[in-house]
Amino acid sequence: MTANTHPVLLRIDASAQSNAKSISKQLAERYQRHWLKTHSHGEVVHHDLADMTLPYVDESFIEAMYTPKDKRTGEQQQKLALSDALVAELKRADALLISTPMYNFAVPASLKSYIDLITRAGETFRYGEKGVEGLLSIKQTVVIMASGGDYTQEPASAMNHATPYLKTILGFNGLHEVRFIDAAGMNMGDAVHAKNLQQAQQQIDALFA
Numbered sequence: 001m002t003a004n005t006h007p008v009l010l011r012i013d014a015s016a017q018s019n020a021k022s023i024s025k026q027l028a029e030r031y032q033r034h035w036l037k038t039h040s041h042g043e044v045v046h047h048d049l050a051d052m053t054l055p056y057v058d059e060s061f062i063e064a065m066y067t068p069k070d071k072r073t074g075e076q077q078q079k080l081a082l083s084d085a086l087v088a089e090l091k092r093a094d095a096l097l098i099s100t101p102m103y104n105f106a107v108p109a110s111l112k113s114y115i116d117l118i119t120r121a122g123e124t125f126r127y128g129e130k131g132v133e134g135l136l137s138i139k140q141t142v143v144i145m146a147s148g149g150d151y152t153q154e155p156a157s158a159m160n161h162a163t164p165y166l167k168t169i170l171g172f173n174g175l176h177e178v179r180f181i182d183a184a185g186m187n188m189g190d191a192v193h194a195k196n197l198q199q200a201q202q203q204i205d206a207l208f209a
């Protein structure tokens with residue numbers, strides 16, 4: 001649960017392209033504009049992962065992560081500082097918006113790095129007698145994904161490893177109710193592009209209608 005005096009939207013953008021070119025970022029802007037209109041005094045915490053160059057998980061990160069909190073050296077605390085800060089943002093958020101392209105049938109490496117940093121035993125999930133328990137409790141989670149091809153129907157949907165992965169990892173961390181909005185077929189010619197982009201825009205608008 002959050003103890004904010006005002007609602008907080010955490011927005012994570014994963015496209016390597018700038019706002020001017022990125023379809024997923026433009027759709028995220030649209031969502032954010034609506035959100036700010038409907039949440040007076042709302043605060044947006046925004047990370048453009050293209051600007052962050054997040055570190056990969058390495059051996060010292062793993063060692064620090066599995067050292068009990070009260071036994072961590074200063075160096076280990078430092079190693080986990082970014083991960084701790086990103087997890088704290090998620091715990092403070094009332095709404096989570098992830099905007100991402102599909103890259104090579106999966107999510108961009110920047111988004112994978114972000115997920116590797118925020119998925120933390122004892123912080124965002126824990127194992128109990130009944131199995132895994134997700135510990136995040138954000139009220140609304142939305143994923144906006146742009147892709148060149150269209151994988152919304154079978155049999156092409158089997159090639160989309162991004163959406164099932166995001167569903168699994170967000171659920172694992174406690175976020176079971178996720179709304180996915182696809183801007184699919186963005187490279188399939190002007191007519192498909194225009195139709196599917198408008199559909200994604202309408203789906204975003206409908207979330208706030």
Ligand SMILES: Cc1cc2nc3c(=O)[nH]c(=O)nc-3n(C[C@H](O)[C@H](O)[C@H](O)COP(=O)(O)O)c2cc1C
Pocket residue numbers: 015016017021022023024025100101102103104105106146147148149150186187
């Ligand atoms: C490195 C790279 C890999 C891509 N891989 C795929 C892919 O596997 N499937 C697909 O449908 N589109 C793929 N695309 C196309 C993008 O998903 C599409 O252009 C999308 O609009 C990019 O999102 P953005 O406009 O928010 O940057 C790829 C684009 C790039 C740059």
